[in-house]
Amino acid sequence: MLSDLLKKENFDLQRVKLLRHSMNHKRFKVAYDANCVLEYTKMQVPGFYNDVDLVLNFVGDQGTTARLVGCYKPTLVSQPIEAHLFSDKVPQALLAHPQNIYHELIETNDYSDLINRLYIDWGKGTVNWSQRAINDKPIIAIKSVPSLEFKGYEKIVLMYDQLKQIIDNQVTYENWHDALKSVHAIYLITDLTEGRQYVGSAYGADSLFQRWKMYVETKHGNNKRLIKYLTEHPDYYRQFQFSILQVIPKTILQKEVIELENLYKEKLGTRLANGLNEN
Numbered sequence: 001m002l003s004d005l006l007k008k009e010n011f012d013l014q015r016v017k018l019l020r021h022s023m024n025h026k027r028f029k030v031a032y033d034a035n036c037v038l039e040y041t042k043m044q045v046p047g048f049y050n051d052v053d054l055v056l057n058f059v060g061d062q063g064t065t066a067r068l069v070g071c072y073k074p075t076l077v078s079q080p081i082e083a084h085l086f087s088d089k090v091p092q093a094l095l096a097h098p099q100n101i102y103h104e105l106i107e108t109n110d111y112s113d114l115i116n117r118l119y120i121d122w123g124k125g126t127v128n129w130s131q132r133a134i135n136d137k138p139i140i141a142i143k144s145v146p147s148l149e150f151k152g153y154e155k156i157v158l159m160y161d162q163l164k165q166i167i168d169n170q171v172t173y174e175n176w177h178d179a180l181k182s183v184h185a186i187y188l189i190t191d192l193t194e195g196r197q198y199v200g201s202a203y204g205a206d207s208l209f210q211r212w213k214m215y216v217e218t219k220h221g222n223n224k225r226l227i228k229y230l231t232e233h234p235d236y237y238r239q240f241q242f243s244i245l246q247v248i249p250k251t252i253l254q255k256e257v258i259e260l261e262n263l264y265k266e267k268l269g270t271r272l273a274n275g276l277n278e279n
Helices: 002-008 027-032 037-042 161-170 175-179 207-218 222-230 254-268
Strands: 018-019 054-060 065-079 101-107 117-121 130-132 139-142 157-159 182-193 196-202 238-249
Touching: 002 027, 002 117, 002 139, 018 037, 027 037, 027 065, 037 054, 037 065, 037 101, 157 161, 182 254, 196 207, 196 222, 196 238, 196 254, 207 238, 238 254
Parallel strands: 018 054
Antiparallel strands: 018 130, 054 065, 065 101, 065 117, 117 139, 157 238, 182 196, 182 238
């Protein structure tokens, strides 16, 4: 339970405020998209942070779950909202609110290691976005720190074991899963043992994620030449390197994806004797 974490640090549950912001709330969505969640949280009605020692800031996730995005300590400083109190990145629309004032919140190291890793179940009362921690919440998950960081499609270079690690750990590598599902692509498999290459394409609902998941499960992705190759060299799959040649929007037709795939096969000569494409 969330209270277990708070009690270990001797926090008074009545003096800990829990906030769950909904992505369906228009003003918060503006703040979230502008990376201004802390600034948004500072702008609340007078007295909002009275008798509060710690603020745990959550963003609504699927259903009634919530993801921790910030840990703050309130001070006694409050005043009318003025533009000079915020950086230029804060949208002007957020500054105009008839009831809100500015509250100073200081980011704290308390539970900062759990930011974007701690998930709780807020419960049925999601309308009650502001609650005291006396209303206890079950902890759903604490994500592991991923050892493989997603830095963009063009920088993906993964060995088979690394790809398997990503595919098999949805909670830890959720951002990888989302990224691989969101685009079509022309990809390249290079066998580092002998330098042979295979060009493939990914399209469909889960696109690149589903295609690469098949390689994790089967080692060969049901490709005839790869099946034959691994029959002759059963351990070579561990030296398979996966990368992306071209990212393609999901709006493109399947026919166009296959045409691009064939173009890359021709450019790289992967249909030749030293390649791994059958056709």
